[in-house]
Amino acid sequence: MVQPATADGLSSTPSLVKPLLVVAAVATLAVGGTTGYTMWRSRLPDPNAATVAAATAASQLTTVTALGRLEPKGEVIKVSASGAAEGNRIDRLLVKEGDSVKTGQAIAILDSRDRLSAALDQAQEQVRVAQANLAKVKAGAKNGEIQAQKAAIARLEADRSNEIPAQQAVVARLSVDRSTEIAAQQATIARLRAEQQGEIQTQQATIARLEAELRNARSEDRRYSQLYQQGAISASTSESKGLAAETAQHQLNEGKAKLNQIQLSRQQQINEAQAKLNQIQQSRQQQINEAQANLSQTQQSRQQQIDEAKANLDRIAEVRPVDVQAATAEVNSAASAAKGAKANLDLAYIRSPRDAQVLKIHAYPGEKVGDDGIVELGQTREMLAVAEIYESDVSKVRIGQPAKITSDSFKGELQGKVEHIGLQVQRQNIVNTEPSANIDARIVEVKVRLDAVSSQKVAGLTNLQVKVAIGGN
Structure with a gap:
């Protein structure tokens, strides 16, 4: 049989009281913490519940x-x-x-706008001109028009007869001028070459003379030098001969330099004259070619004018269906051009599309x-x-x-x-x-x-x- 503990018993066993009190305190804290955590978790939103609510709201x-x-x-x-x-x-x-x-x-x-308006006026005027020409073709040509066209042909033929000989004379004159200038320049070149040859020969003769004088001066210098060594003459006399030899040498060098200068300068003059000859040949030939081209152009253009005038005479000599058709086509072409000018003028006015x-x-x-x-x-x-x-x-x-x-x-x-x-x-x-x-x-x-x-x-x-x-x- 177990007896309840008494105060005296507890006091008699003080070593057991403190452990029991500690165990009781820990148990109390554990129970309180568990209760608090449970209450805190109950207040937090449920993530799964939020997802379900969002899906429900989206579906609605x-x-x-x-x-x-x-x-x-x-x-x-x-x-x-x-x-x-x-x-x-x-x-x-x-x-x-x-x-x-x-x-x-x-x-x-x-x-x-103003420029395009003027272009439209011009195009409309061309329509009126073409219409008037069509009316004239349909009415037939007058005898006065035929005679006037024949007179125009005769005038063109006379102009052609006058212009062609005149242009041929220009070609001939240019050819003569070319030949004359070429001959004159060739003569100049020949003269320069002759002068070059004469001056060269003269200078070469001078050089030969100077070479002879140099040889003589050197010989005199050697002879007087020996005499000086022998005591036959004074030093000044010997030195004068040496100076004469040096002078002769300088004169010879100058003569040769002048010969080179003559050759170079005269050759340069000849080259310049030759270049001028080439220039004369080319420029005069170019002028002749241009004159011949003008002659050919004059012949062709005048002949073309005469052919056109004759064709016009044939056209106005009689009223042909083809002439009427051509005049009608000109009217239609002018009308189309006027229509295009009108369209271009309309582009100058910017309009609302709606x-x-x-x-x-x-x-x-x-x-x-x-x-x-x-x-x-x-x-x-x-x-x-x-x-x-x-x-x-x-x-x-x-x-x-x-x-x-x-x-x-x-x-x-x-x-x-x-x-x-x-x-x-x-x-x-x-x-x-x-x-x-x-x-x-x-x-x-x-x-x-x-x-x-x-x-x-x-x-x-x-x-x-x-x-x-x-x-x-």
Whole structure:
């Protein structure tokens, strides 16, 4: 039988009390920590529950939202000059921003208008001339015209008879001048060569004389040098003979140098004279060739004029069906040219291709038409909202779905319906300003046609960034 412990018993065993107290404290802390952790875990959201909730919300989504922009029906078009009018300047601008224009209405006039208008007047005058010629051909030639044409032929033949001999005389004169100048220059060359030969021979004789004098001076110098050594003469007398020998040597050297100078200078004169002879031959021959070419041209051109005059005489001598046809063809050709001139003049008037509103002007009077054209036009009576729908959401969009468009730039909402769903996936152009926004998203353009009231409300806000909500209740 176990007896309960008494105070006296505990006090008698103090070594067992402290361990028991420690065990009891640890057990109490463990139970409290477990309870607190359980309560904290119960307050945390369940990740699986969040995923399930997101999936449920996505399955219930009925509205597709996206960023977009406003634009007129048919997009904004840039009206420019035609390629044939490229580089022209604006002479007059007939509209201002905000004006409404009709199809075919003149927007601007190019500075080529006056020139093209004059060309049209000239072309129309050519039509009248051709028509008058056709009437004259059909009426038949008069005897006075035939006689006048014969007189024209006779005059042309007389001119030919006068011009050809005159040109032949020019050729002959040039040939004589060439022969005369060549002979004169050849004579000059022969004279220079003769003078060269004479001067060379004279100088060679001088050199021979100087060589003889040098030999004699050297002989005298040697003889007087021996006499000086023998004491027969004074040193000054001996030195004078040596100086005479040196002088003779210098004179001989100068004579040879002069001979070389004569040869070089005279040869240079001969070469220059020969070059001038060649120049005379070439230049005179060129003049003769040109004169002969003029002669041939005169013969051919005059003969061609005579042949044309004779052919014209044959043409006016009688009225032939072929003449009438030719004159009629000239009338048709002139009419076609006038039609082309009219078309070119029309290009100087820049006209609106549709009923629209002027959104922006790029070229003013005095400026060239650049790559941006002259004006931008848009059909602002019917506005569209072009929404950039993420490719993952485009399957939820249908033609005819209602859409609401909002923006900070206007009050309220715009109403419209989906009119077109694009057929291409493109990169996103309109990016949300939020830092976390995806700037490289892939989208499909969906066009929403606004109703009449909404279109009128934002007619002046082309390219405005908007928010588009498609679908929903």
